Amino acid sequence: MYRTLVILRHTFHESIIQPIYPLLLAVGAAILLIYSTGLGAGPIPFFTFGEDTLMYKAVALDTILILVLVMTLFATSKSIYEEIEDRTMLTLMSKPVQRWEVLVGKYLGIISAALLAIVVLGFLLILGTWARIPDDYTIRASSFDANEIARLHDLRMMHIAGLLPALFLLWLQVSVLAAVGVAISTRLSLVVNLPIVIILYIAGNLTRFLISASQGVSLASWKYWLSIFLPYLEVFDLRQKTVYSKIALTGTSFANDINAVTVSQLWFYVAAALLYAVAYSAFALSAGMWSFQTRELGGAEG
Numbered sequence: 001m002y003r004t005l006v007i008l009r010h011t012f013h014e015s016i017i018q019p020i021y022p023l024l025l026a027v028g029a030a031i032l033l034i035y036s037t038g039l040g041a042g043p044i045p046f047f048t049f050g051e052d053t054l055m056y057k058a059v060a061l062d063t064i065l066i067l068v069l070v071m072t073l074f075a076t077s078k079s080i081y082e083e084i085e086d087r088t089m090l091t092l093m094s095k096p097v098q099r100w101e102v103l104v105g106k107y108l109g110i111i112s113a114a115l116l117a118i119v120v121l122g123f124l125l126i127l128g129t130w131a132r133i134p135d136d137y138t139i140r141a142s143s144f145d146a147n148e149i150a151r152l153h154d155l156r157m158m159h160i161a162g163l164l165p166a167l168f169l170l171w172l173q174v175s176v177l178a179a180v181g182v183a184i185s186t187r188l189s190l191v192v193n194l195p196i197v198i199i200l201y202i203a204g205n206l207t208r209f210l211i212s213a214s215q216g217v218s219l220a221s222w223k224y225w226l227s228i229f230l231p232y233l234e235v236f237d238l239r240q241k242t243v244y245s246k247i248a249l250t251g252t253s254f255a256n257d258i259n260a261v262t263v264s265q266l267w268f269y270v271a272a273a274l275l276y277a278v279a280y281s282a283f284a285l286s287a288g289m290w291s292f293q294t295r296e297l298g299g300a301e302g
Contacts, residue, residue, distance in 0.1 A: 003097050004105040011109025015075040016116065024067045028121045031063050036128030052136040053159060057129060057243050061166055064121045068114050068174050073197055075110045076181040077190035084186075084295065099292055107182045107285060111175045118174070122167040129159050154252035161249045165266045166242040172277040173236040177201060179281035180231070183288025186295055204233035235276045238269055 015021060035056055080103075083089040092102060134141040139152045177197055184193045241261045248260035 003095075004101045004108070007097075007102060007105025008109040008112065011075075011079050011106045012112045014079060015071075015110055015113035018071075018074060018078060020074045021071050021113070021117070024071045025117060025120060028064060028067045028117075029124055032060055032121065032124045032128050035060065036131050053129060053132055054244055056132055056136075057125070057159070057163065057166075058239060060125045060128065061170060061239070061243070064118060064125065064167075065170050065173065068117045068121070068170075069177060069197075069201070070194075071117060072110060072114045072174055072178045073181050073194050074190065075113060076106075076178060076185045077193055079106045079110060080182060080185040081187075081189050081193070085189075100289055103182065103186075103285060103289055103292055107179060107281075110182065111171075111178050114174050114178065115171055118167055118171050122163070125167075126160055126163055129163065130156055133159065151253070154249075154254060157252055158247050158249050158254050161247050161263060162242040162245075162266070165270045166239065168270055169236045169238055169242075169273055172273055173233060176231050176233075176236075176277050176280050176284070177204075179284035179288070183284050183291060186288050186292040200231065201233070204231040205237075231280055232276070235273045238266070238273075241266060241269075 080089075083092070089102075093099070133139070133155050134152060137152075137155060139148055139155075141152065143149060143152075177200070180200055181193055181197050184196055188196075246254050246257055246260040247266070248255050248257055248262045250263075254260050
């Protein structure tokens with residue numbers, strides 16, 4: 001375990017010092033800043049007739065997902081495939097360390113770097129949401145009216161309460177795709193890894209339809225097996241509840257709304273998604289471990 005933690009720490013540091021990491025963080029921060037403030041000109045409108053905050057959160061979450069996924073795939077290629085090709089992995093394997101410890105440590109280091117990026121961009125998203133709400137709901141932020149102040153507070157707390165599980169689910173989704181990327185990077189470079197994972201991301205979002213089509217078919221059907229092996233990314237899509245629905249947050253005016261979803265329901269679903277993420281990541285890493293065990297570490301397959 002200690003060796004795995006050492007590899008985790010080294011991989012985490014290696015991931016965040018890559019030029020692509022701060023670059024994409026800066027790009028993400030700039031996008032969120034522009035959407036939330038309009039660079040001093042006021043929040044950029046989405047023309048949704050009172051639902052601009054919801055659209056802002058949805059667009060911002062998609063932006064964070066894409067940027068973090070790209071920086072994560074760059075990290076998987078740098079930490080595994082390139083180390084094999086330039087024979088750095090040979091030096092590492094000369095130490096008293098097992099291959100599974102290397103693979104798991106690198107995977108955990110990579111998703112830890114992804115978590116840091118999501119925390120930073122998520123914090124900016126929360127600040128942007130906080131700043132947008134007065135304009136989006138036509139509330140005077142400097143009002144002395146107690147009712148108006150209370151409404152502003154309740155809206156801000158309600159929206160932020162939904163963002164926290166949404167950001168955590170986003171990290172779980174990146175972690176699942178990172179596990180696939182790590183497995184692929186034991187054999188293939190970033191040039192091949194990136195498009196494969198992007199295709200799997202698209203296919204994983206279409207799996208919901210494939211599963212419906214595979215119900216009642218035989219075990220020999222390609223639809224059945226494809227629905228098993230593809231990541232079922234709908235598990236991590238709770239935006240209908242976390243972004244578009246009201247949340248019955250205690251201490252706010254939404255607490256007794258019968259149409260609102262409760263915070264406990266949201267986090268119960270997150271816990272279920274966590275179990276799926278752990279299971280699928282373990283499956284992907286097992287495939288990667290098999291590939292890594294049979295891989296020559298001298299570079300270029302030997």
